[in-house]
Amino acid sequence: MDEVYFDKTIRFKQQAIEEDRTDLLNDPGQFPKIEGVYERLFRFQHHLWMAQYSRGAAIQDLEESFLLVVQAAEDLRRVDVRGVHAFNFNTTLDNYVAALWLLSQVYLLKVKPELVTRLLACIANEGEDLLLERLAAISAPDIRRKSAKKLLYPKAYQSLYDALDASAEQQATLMQQFLKGWYKAMSKTGWHNSHKGPGGGGFFGYWCWEAAGVAHSFGIDDSSFRDMPYYPKDLADFARTPKLT
Numbered sequence: 001m002d003e004v005y006f007d008k009t010i011r012f013k014q015q016a017i018e019e020d021r022t023d024l025l026n027d028p029g030q031f032p033k034i035e036g037v038y039e040r041l042f043r044f045q046h047h048l049w050m051a052q053y054s055r056g057a058a059i060q061d062l063e064e065s066f067l068l069v070v071q072a073a074e075d076l077r078r079v080d081v082r083g084v085h086a087f088n089f090n091t092t093l094d095n096y097v098a099a100l101w102l103l104s105q106v107y108l109l110k111v112k113p114e115l116v117t118r119l120l121a122c123i124a125n126e127g128e129d130l131l132l133e134r135l136a137a138i139s140a141p142d143i144r145r146k147s148a149k150k151l152l153y154p155k156a157y158q159s160l161y162d163a164l165d166a167s168a169e170q171q172a173t174l175m176q177q178f179l180k181g182w183y184k185a186m187s188k189t190g191w192h193n194s195h196k197g198p199g200g201g202g203f204f205g206y207w208c209w210e211a212a213g214v215a216h217s218f219g220i221d222d223s224s225f226r227d228m229p230y231y232p233k234d235l236a237d238f239a240r241t242p243k244l245t
Contacts, residue, residue, distance in 0.1 A: 001195065001203060006055040009204070013048040017041060035076070039085040042072040046098070047204045049105075054205030059238050063109050069102070070115055073122040087123050089152055094189050096153060097210075099123045099132060104213025107139040108232075108239040116140045128152065131161045138217040156185035160210065164218050172224040175211060179228045182208045212236040 020041050023030065031037050046069050053062060076085060089096045102123065106116050116139050127133065127146025136145055151161050159181075163174040183206060186192050195203040208230040215222045216239045226233045 001054075003055065005203075006051055009051050009202075010048060010055060013044050013051065017044050017048070020044075035080040035082075035084055038072075038076040038079050042069075042076045045069050045072040046102070047202070050207065051204040053207070053232070053235065059109075059235070062235075063111065066105065066109055066111065067115070070106075070119050070122075073102075074118060077122045087125055089125050089128050092188075092190075093153060093156070093186070094191075096129070096132075097186065097189060099125065100135070100210040100213070103132065103135050103139060104209040105235075107135070107213055107217055108209070108235045110239060113140065113142070117143060120145075131157055131164075134161075134164055135213060135217060156182075157210075160214055163214065163220065168221065171220045175215065175220060175222070176225045176228065179208060179211055179225055179231060182211070182230055206230055207232045209235075212239070216240065 020037055024034075024037060028034060049062065049065050049069050052065060057065075080086065087095045087099050089099070102119055103116075106119050120136055120140055120143060123132075125132065127148050129150070129152045130148045131151055133145060133148045136143070151157060154161075157178075159174045159178040163171045163178070166174055183192075191202070191204070194201040195206075197203070206229075209232060211225075211230070212222070212232050212235060214220065216236060222231070222233070222236060225231060226236065
């Protein structure tokens with residue numbers, strides 16, 4: 001999609017978020033299931049962030065706007081006392097992928113450790129999945145979480161998980177294999193093929209954030225796959241630059 005599309009999409013999501021927040025502030029009683037509104041706010045805030053990246057927003061702006069994503073996740077967790085909209089990994093692939101994305105994004109942005117802690121509290125699913133727990137252990141080493149025994153979605157993620165402990169040569173091959181098959185493996189997600197919908201269908205960009213998150217956190221050389229489709233190399237490059245104090 002072109003710049004005009006992303007400008008329109010970003011404005012639409014920003015307006016929708018503002019309208020929902022205003023309605024919640026002025027008349028929350030109008031919503032019989034208020035947790036549904038907070039779920040939409042979180043989803044829109046996260047999709048907005050990814051659309052801003054696709055549009056080419058400055059990293060500094062992305063750092064600031066990601067704080068709103070985490071806050072929206074916390075707001076949802078606070079009001080959704082029954083866990084209707086929790087990150088249930090066994091319900092849909094979408095929940096699992098979104099959790100991997102968030103954990104990868106927060107790590108690549110090099111934000112303060114407490115933000116990772118807050119995000120992990122919202123993601124929960126402690127000890128449910130090998131890949132997520134390995135990422136969590138690196139991004140938040142001071143947090144003790146239960147160990148996992150299996151990979152929940154091996155058909156989509158086995159090659160990425162295998163790359164964690166492979167030799168350097170094998171890592172490059174496995175990462176390339178994962179990226180080549182990534183989009184097809186995401187066919188059951190709600191956003192797959194969204195670019196074919198009317199007016200873009202809510203498309204926010206196709207980025208394999210988890211590939212960059214794994215490459216950076218496990219010290220995998222991405223030179224052999226950084227220019228492959230779906231790899232967010234701009235954010236991966238930022239993650240490798242020294243953090244200014």
